[in-house]
Amino acid sequence: MHKFPQLLATCVAAVMATSAFALTPAEQKAEKDRISADYKAAMAQCKSMNGNAKDVCEKEAKGHEKVALAELDFKKDATESNRYKVAKARADAGYDVAVEKCDDQSGNAKDVCKKDAKADHVKALEAAKVAEVRNEPNANSAAKAADVSDARKDADRKVREAEYKAAAERCDALSGDAKDKCVTDAKRRFGQ
Numbered sequence: 332m333h334k335f336p337q338l339l340a341t342c343v344a345a346v347m348a349t350s351a352f353a354l355t356p357a358e359q360k361a362e363k364d365r366i367s368a369d370y371k372a373a374m375a376q377c378k379s380m381n382g383n384a385k386d387v388c389e390k391e392a393k394g395h396e397k398v399a400l401a402e403l404d405f406k407k408d409a410t411e412s413n414r415y416k417v418a419k420a421r422a423d424a425g426y427d428v429a430v431e432k433c434d435d436q437s438g439n440a441k442d443v444c445k446k447d448a449k450a451d452h453v454k455a456l457e458a459a460k461v462a463e464v465r466n467e468p469n470a471n472s473a474a475k476a477a478d479v480s481d482a483r484k485d486a487d488r489k490v491r492e493a494e495y496k497a498a499a500e501r502c503d504a505l506s507g508d509a510k511d512k513c514v515t516d517a518k519r520r521f522g523q
Contacts, residue, residue: 394424418459426452446497453493457486495521
């Protein structure tokens with residue numbers, strides 16, 4: 332009987348804590364204005380640059396803006412869907428910047444750079460998907476465990492495929508027997 336007051340106090344504290352983190356409409360507007368100002372300032376800094384450095388700078392500015400807006404949405408509504416959107420925005424922003432940085436290279440090095448960026452992007456997206464499934468509420472723990480297991484298997488398969496493509500691209504710089512051995516090793520390593 333004496334546990335009820337402790338339970339009640341815990342529930343009240345939890346409700347107060349979640350409502351304390353909720354943003355008022357005025358705070359939301361102020362945060363959006365700050366994000367917009369930060370984006371404009373970052374883009375203004377990019378104007379002084381030339382060539383691919385300018386392109387990379389612009390991608391970074393756009394990426395920071397997208398991530399900040401996704402985080403703001405998560406602050407407004409802390410759902411698993413919005414948590415996934417934040418992770419996706421981070422992965423997409425990182426990928427866009429990495430691909431843009433690859434433009435400084437040429438030939439096979441550029442192709443390898445892009446494949447590596449794609450593999451990193453796939454890893455980040457798949458990790459976010461697994462986390463989303465893991466954090467979804469589900470009354471049946473056995474069903475949830477099965478869903479998480481399926482999500483992990485699917486993620487592992489997609490990551491291995493992306494890593495294989497990057498490894499195979501590295502092999503393109505070689506020729507003859509060395510290339511054949513490299514491709515065979517990549518297939519074996521990534522189960523392709």
